[in-house]
Amino acid sequence: MKIAxxxxxxxxxxxxxxxxxxAVGHIRRHHDHVEVNLINLKEYQLDFCDGRDPSEYEGDSKKIIKEIVEADALIVGTPIYRGSIPGALKNVFDLIPNTALKGKVLAFIATxxxxxxxLAIEHQLKPLAGYFKAYTLPGNVYAHNDHFQNKQLTDEGIKQRLHELSDSVVTLSKSLDSKVIGAEQPVIPRQSLAQT
Ligand SMILES: Cc1cc2nc3c(=O)[nH]c(=O)nc-3n(C[C@H](O)[C@H](O)[C@H](O)COP(=O)(O)O)c2cc1C
Known part of the structure; x- marks a missing residue:
């Protein structure tokens, strides 16, 4: 199993x-059979999504699309900006193909x-997962400034919950058939006037 x-x-x-x-460290220590790939958005030089087909991107955009498409499950960590997610992260969800997350388990962490x-996880991130026909873990982790000291995550309760979230992603993903999603999603065209 691969987790991004x-x-x-x-x-x-x-x-x-x-x-x-x-979360990644916990998976690496406790789930030998799982390959987990940490995608630190700061290390990627991404294009802004401009409506082209996802297969036409190059460089880091192509790389991140591939890493997400090839993952069986995802952990998505986001800072909260203006009660929502940062534009840079939303852009990732715009770059990937419509089918990239279909039937996959998504777990959310926010700071x-x-x-x-x-509650931004409930009304900003979970609807995105719904769009992609992904499964979401019912339990999320939200950490705020008091949980960090000296540039480290120090709150033991938050660490414990991150470990639980990580175990749950593995367990749920293993037990689900990603083809069973209820109804197929309608095809959503990306076509622009330039392509007509
Ligand atoms: C542009 C901007 C908007 C923010 N908006 C919110 C907000 O609406 N609610 C909140 O609780 N924190 C907000 N914050 C604080 C960040 O969410 C918080 O510091 C977060 O932990 C930053 O994560 P990072 O260190 O991974 O970038 C905002 C920070 C920035 C820079």
């Missing part, structure tokens, strides 16, 4: 990256400056 773990912040010393690394924005 996306840390969706462009910030140096990212808190989101620390949380995603905690915010405030105590208040944990």
């Amino acid at each position: 773990a996306i840390a969706g912040s462009l910030t140096p010393l990212s808190k989101t990256l620390l949380t995603v690394k905690e 915010g400056g405030s105590y208040h924005h944990f």
Whole structure:
């Protein structure tokens, strides 16, 4: 099984990256048979999605599309920006093919400056998963500033929950048949006027 773990912040010393690394480390220590690929968005020079077919991108855009398409399950970590996700991470969801996440398990981790924005996972990220016909873990992890000290994730409760989330991604993904999604999604054309 392959898991792609996306840390969706462009910030140096990212808190989101620390949380995603905690989840990745746990999977590497406890699930030998799982290959987990950490995708730190800050290390990718991505094109903005311009409507072309996903197969036409080159460079890092092509690379990230391939890594996501080839994953069986995903962990998506995001900082909360304006009560939602940063544009840089939304762009990743715009770049990938419509079928890239179909029937796959997605687990969400968010970090915010405030105590208040944990529900952004429910109303910003889960609808995206719904669009892609992906399964989502019912339980997410939201970490805020008090959970970090000296540039480290220090809160043991959050670490424990990240471990539970990681185990659950593996367990749920193993037990699901990714072809069983209910109804197929309608084909959504990307065609622009330039292509007509
Ligand atoms: C442009 C911008 C918008 C933000 N908006 C929110 C917000 O709406 N709610 C919140 O709780 N924190 C907000 N924050 C704080 C970040 O979510 C928080 O510091 C987060 O942990 C940053 O993650 P990172 O270190 O991985 O970049 C915002 C930060 C920035 C830079």
